[in-house]
Amino acid sequence: MSSGDNAEEIEKLYAAVPRLCDIFCIMQKIGEGTFSSVYLATARLKSGEDMKFALKHLIPTSHPTRIAAELECLTVAGGEDNVMGVKYCFRNNDHVVIVMPYLEHECFVDILHYLSFEEAKEYMFNLFKALRRIHEFGIVHRDVKPSNFLYNRHQKQFALVDFGLAQGTPDTKIEQLKVLQIKKQESCSQNKPHTISGNRLPQNIPVPRDLVLPPSTKQSVKRLWSHSEIQINQGVKVKEGLLGYPSQRSVFGERNFNVHGTVTNKNPTVKAIKQSKIDVESTKLAPKKTIPTKTPSDGVAKKSVRSILASTPCECFARNQVCFVCLGRSRQVAPRAGTPGFRAPEVLTKCPNQTTAIDMWSAGVIFLSLLSGRYHFFNAPDDMNALAQIMTIRGSKETIQAAKTFGKTITCSKELPAKNLRTLCESLRNVCSASMQFAEQDELQRMRAELQIQILEKEDGWFDHDTHTASLPGSTHKHESQAESMDIEQSNMNGWDRVPDEAYHLLDRLLDMNPATRITAEEALNHPLFHIV
Known part of the structure; x- marks a missing residue:
């Protein structure tokens, strides 16, 4: 992944969750998962020490209940016996960022x-x-x-x-x-x-008091970002940003950014169907088709057929x-x-x-x-x-x-x-x-x-x-x-x-x-x- 793409994605993350600018200095993107991206960031503690964190940004299309379940797993079971814990969580609209301790790993x-x-x-x-x-x-x-x-x-x-x-x-x-x-x-x-509701997660958690960022660092990390329109053509490879377009992604924790999928335009093309000439008189004289009504015996018949098929040995071996x-x-x-x-x-x-x-x-x-x-x-x-x-x-x-x-x-x-x-x-x-x-x-x-x-x-x-x-x-x-x-x-x-x-x-x-x-x-x-x- 080039440094330009890395900087652009960091700017988008700042724009998606603005409160991150006041606390964290995001250094680089360190990995991707199926439903998230992970960034390395530093924050200035109250003691004056800089501490590293891993910021996991969940894709906006994630189900709120699924996000809440992941957070509860981290908070209840995490932090002990080699299970990753969670420090903070930020939410802005449909963007959620989970802040975890950073573990440098091979x-x-x-x-x-x-x-x-x-x-x-x-x-x-x-x-x-x-x-x-x-x-x-x-x-x-x-x-x-x-x-x-x-x-x-x-x-x-x-x-x-x-x-x-x-x-x-x-x-x-x-x-x-x-x-x-x-x-x-x-x-x-x-x-x-499922009907996805965006109101099941709490809004931004108050900023922790032990995290302070010097003014110079704040100014360096605040950047302007204009939302540009993204055109997606059929068969053109694109990268997944914060807009939720799907792509084939590598696993979380691996520094591998070489796998990208394709996004195709899913809007169906409307085609005009040329009808053949029909004799109007013949259509008037044609008898109307009767649609058979569903009887209660239909469901019983289907169940009996399924039961027979379930006990019938397979013939495609x-x-x-x-x-x-x-x-x-x-x-x-x-x-x-x-x-x-x-x-x-x-x-x-x-x-x-x-x-x-x-x-x-x-x-x-x-x-x-x-x-x-x-x-x-x-x-x-x-x-x-x-x-x-x-x-x-x-x-x-x-x-x-x-x-x-x-x-x-x-x-x-x-x-x-x-x-x-x-x-x-x-x-x-x-x-x-x-x-x-x-x-x-x-x-x-x-x-x-x-x-x-x-x-x-x-x-x-x-x-x-x-x-x-x-x-x-x-x-x-x-x-x-x-x-x-x-x-x-x-x-x-x-x-x-x-x-x-x-x-x-x-x-x-x-x-x-x-x-x-x-x-x-x-x-x-x-x-x-x-x-x-």
Whole structure:
């Protein structure tokens, strides 16, 4: 993302929520989520110290109840046990900004191959602490993934973030999640769109007294912004700003701004239909069509047909078409929110009764990436292919048996045996380690070549001998520091050749196809893996 686009979006945010100008100096945009954008900002405390904050700006089309539910999750369950808390919240019309503590963190894919086994074990232990915390309050996160579990490797700090897709268990302690459950039941029964009201959230919360901004900083951050008209043509790529136009977005927490969608003009083009000439006399003599009236027996007949189809075996197996039995069945509606690659089998098969076990499955996929060194581990274009990928790891027989426990029937054209998790992870990690070794060897050769060039430049007198102690680009001091850092990273690889059986036992419990027997966060924290001395 260019600096110009970054500055323009910051100006729009100031204009959308003007009170931010009096408190925060927004530095840059640091990430995007499906329903929000995140900015790094600083504020001057009363003590005179500058403190960093993360400002999460929710898209204006977000449902007020959904926003209130996310805020309640952060305020009630957040702030403890590696769960992100909330400091302040600002609202202006349909724009809402949640202010959270800023945690500087590393991107998961950048450090995956440099983590030691002890670090990976510590990572999972802290993730389980966060999941236990929210599950105790009856919160199902529904989008557990590395980019939503921030990790500061050097300070050993962790934070579970982004409750925008959270749902409640039947006994949830979050009142707004109970409201969402009721609204979901009503929408499923009535099948009517929600009427969004903008008066369910309180107006701007009073400015905290411990935050003061010097006049010079206030003047520097106040900018004028004129609302310009945006024309959207069909097929033209545009970026999403504060006007709520949809676009494909990357995950919250990742510094990735390379994915953009397209917005097409949804206004239908009115086409004039040229009617053929009709004989007026013939139309007058034509008998009127009678419309049959609906009788009470119609509903009974439809129910009987559905009951027959429900008990009729499917006929489209191993055929490249959908049979009349499947076409006649009523579609089952079930939550399927989450990120592809981390969805549990019961989510992929649209099981209506989804519990906190779906978060534990996602944690198992993260652990699978840590043990194998492969990320993303599952990468399928749709739910059925995602289920097939899971089946190749966990086995077709196990998948079919687990599906029966939550009322689903899965057929597979061939029997796939379950893979040994240790053998799978060790073979994948060896492949990743070999590729990394080749890359490191190329880097060492490049460093040696640059070092020889610098020595020749010194002998030829290309720079003043009085400044030879300075740390010049490509100098010996730089290469020594790089070599030391590489030695440190190499030492962090220790332990992967001695992964205990308890680690794969825990992985097997996390990736249990049956959510009823899948390990819970409390049980995971008490697993023998975390008590090995």
